[in-house]
Amino acid sequence: MAAEVLEGKAIAEAIRAEAGAQARACKARGVTPGLAAVLVGDNPASTSYVSAKTKACAEAGIFSETLRFPAALSQTELLLKIGELNRDRRFHGILVQLPLPQQINEAAVTNAVAPEKDVDGLSLASMGRLLLGEPHFIPCTPHGILQLLLRTGHDPEGKHVVICGRSNLVGKPLAVLLMQKRKGANATVTVCHTATRDLASHTRQADILVVAAGHPNTVTREMVKPGAVVIDVGINRVEDATKKAGYRLVGDVDFEGVKAVAGAITPVPGGVGPLTVAMLLVNTVKAAELALARQG
Numbered sequence: 001m002a003a004e005v006l007e008g009k010a011i012a013e014a015i016r017a018e019a020g021a022q023a024r025a026c027k028a029r030g031v032t033p034g035l036a037a038v039l040v041g042d043n044p045a046s047t048s049y050v051s052a053k054t055k056a057c058a059e060a061g062i063f064s065e066t067l068r069f070p071a072a073l074s075q076t077e078l079l080l081k082i083g084e085l086n087r088d089r090r091f092h093g094i095l096v097q098l099p100l101p102q103q104i105n106e107a108a109v110t111n112a113v114a115p116e117k118d119v120d121g122l123s124l125a126s127m128g129r130l131l132l133g134e135p136h137f138i139p140c141t142p143h144g145i146l147q148l149l150l151r152t153g154h155d156p157e158g159k160h161v162v163i164c165g166r167s168n169l170v171g172k173p174l175a176v177l178l179m180q181k182r183k184g185a186n187a188t189v190t191v192c193h194t195a196t197r198d199l200a201s202h203t204r205q206a207d208i209l210v211v212a213a214g215h216p217n218t219v220t221r222e223m224v225k226p227g228a229v230v231i232d233v234g235i236n237r238v239e240d241a242t243k244k245a246g247y248r249l250v251g252d253v254d255f256e257g258v259k260a261v262a263g264a265i266t267p268v269p270g271g272v273g274p275l276t277v278a279m280l281l282v283n284t285v286k287a288a289e290l291a292l293a294r295q296g
């Protein structure tokens with residue numbers, strides 16, 4: 001029997017509606033949640049992600065502004081800008097879209113965001129809190145994956161979750177999140193990466209397989225245990241002359257092949273991507289609520 005397709009888009013819409021209601025509650029208390037999105041250069045994928053994020057903000061009643069800079073921007077100039085945004089009371093959250101041009105050290109920039117405005121959850125403070133099980137802001141993609149699993153009835157508790165990919169954005173924080181001893185997590189976690197030997201021997205053991213490797217066809221049918229839940233985090237552009245844009249989007253998983261053996265699978269697009277956007281709204285509203293609480 002073909003796998004259930006986990007429609008992230010529909011779940012993301014529900015979460016965005018919840019965030020919208022919370023944003024209205026903040027407004028009623030005199031604070032409109034605000035997000036500053038920082039985009040350096042003109043990477044087409046980054047440009048489209050940032051516009052999806054700011055459009056979703058507008059729909060949820062969150063004020064947002066996109067600050068665009070040329071690809072040649074220096075690290076010093078960017079750090080000065082982040083300092084200004086840290087002091088700007090209109091913004092409760094700051095998002096610096098990654099990747100950044102090579103002259104800029106990403107860690108230096110993500111760490112420059114004030115912890116109370118770190119809605120991407122990528123600073124040392126946010127990652128440290130996550131590791132110790134006391135998060136303020138959970139990175140958006142791992143948080144979205146957890147919500148997708150829980151809201152589709154695939155609680156990871158007691159399951160073996162295998163993650164392909166050890167990035168700071170997805171693999172590492174997701175592994176930490178899933179291994180926490182608390183409801184909605186509590187999984188046994190294996191993290192595979194580019195030095196893993198015999199990847200298939202690991203992926204075949206997964207009850208839940210998360211693929212965030214950044215390459216199409218990283219996981220194919222014979223690498224998946226029958227009935228497993230497969231979460232595809234990849235977004236890859238592949239040339240396709242039949243499309244108006246000249247390309248189409250595919251994930252890291254061979255969708256058609258794996259769909260025939262898996263119990264459930266996320267599509268690309270329309271799977272994890274929309275949840276990343278939704279969780280950014282959740283974190284931005286949370287940052288505004290924390291600001292309100294500090295005001296007393």
Ligand code: GUN
Pocket residue numbers: 095096097098099120140141169276
């Ligand atoms: N680039 C790809 N995904 C993300 C994300 O979740 N946050 C940021 N800041 N950049 C990204």
